[in-house]
Amino acid sequence: QLQLQESGPGLVKPSETLSLTCTVSGGSISSSSYYWDWIRQPPGKGLEWIGSIYYSGNTYYNPSLKSRVTISVDTSKHQFSLKLSSVTAADTAVYYCASYYYASGSFDYWGQGTLVTVSP
Amino acid sequence: DIQMTQSPSSVSASVGDRVTITCRASQGISNWLAWYQQKPGKAPKLLIYAASSLQSGVPSRFSGSGSGTDFTLTISSLQPEDFATYYCQQANSFPQFTFGPGTKVNVK
Numbered sequence: 001q002l003q004l005q006e007s008g009p010g011l012v013k014p015s016e017t018l019s020l021t022c023t024v025s026g027g028s029i030s031s032s033s034y035y036w037d038w039i040r041q042p043p044g045k046g047l048e049w050i051g052s053i054y055y056s057g058n059t060y061y062n063p064s065l066k067s068r069v070t071i072s073v074d075t076s077k078h079q080f081s082l083k084l085s086s087v088t089a090a091d092t093a094v095y096y097c098a099s100y101y102y103a104s105g106s107f108d109y110w111g112q113g114t115l116v117t118v119s120p
Numbered sequence: 121d122i123q124m125t126q127s128p129s130s131v132s133a134s135v136g137d138r139v140t141i142t143c144r145a146s147q148g149i150s151n152w153l154a155w156y157q158q159k160p161g162k163a164p165k166l167l168i169y170a171a172s173s174l175q176s177g178v179p180s181r182f183s184g185s186g187s188g189t190d191f192t193l194t195i196s197s198l199q200p201e202d203f204a205t206y207y208c209q210q211a212n213s214f215p216q217f218t219f220g221p222g223t224k225v226n227v228k
Binding site: 049096110111112 | 121152153156162163164169170173175207209211212214215216217218219220222
């Protein structure tokens, strides 16, 4: 079964760029059945979908974050990545990577999540 | 944009109780609805997809129903490990997704 693991800095300064990577194992990131997604959860709050990428490189973003988000994929490394620019304290959250299985319309595998704090 | 609401926002229940959580979409989403369970400090876990299909490995006490705009998640007999927060998620507007605000199931 798929396993996903986030990695990246846990502390980012305001106005800088948050960068995270998700490594996929136990299956192919080039699978035609899956999209690869980022979802975040501010402390004590609900889940917010950030964006998605297909192995071909097609990307889809939450309109509320679109101007600041870039998601990319490196199939040779079995990884996809998130960049969020011009961060503020409001971007402090646990960031999850997840696999979206198109046929079921659901996120069936999730990484453990990584807390990113935006602070000077 | 499709907005998702859930009710109640929290529910207090005892082991063995039947618990029902409702999710409503701001417009019709057919059966493109999933339910997740999240425990503190953990990633969400998929329970139900396509409104009523049980994810592999999920106990049969969990069930989902509904279509269009109104959906329910039912736990037929609450177990100690079921105290958690539950989220619905719509996929009708793929590749844009939205989650409900969550329902916390507390110990009564």
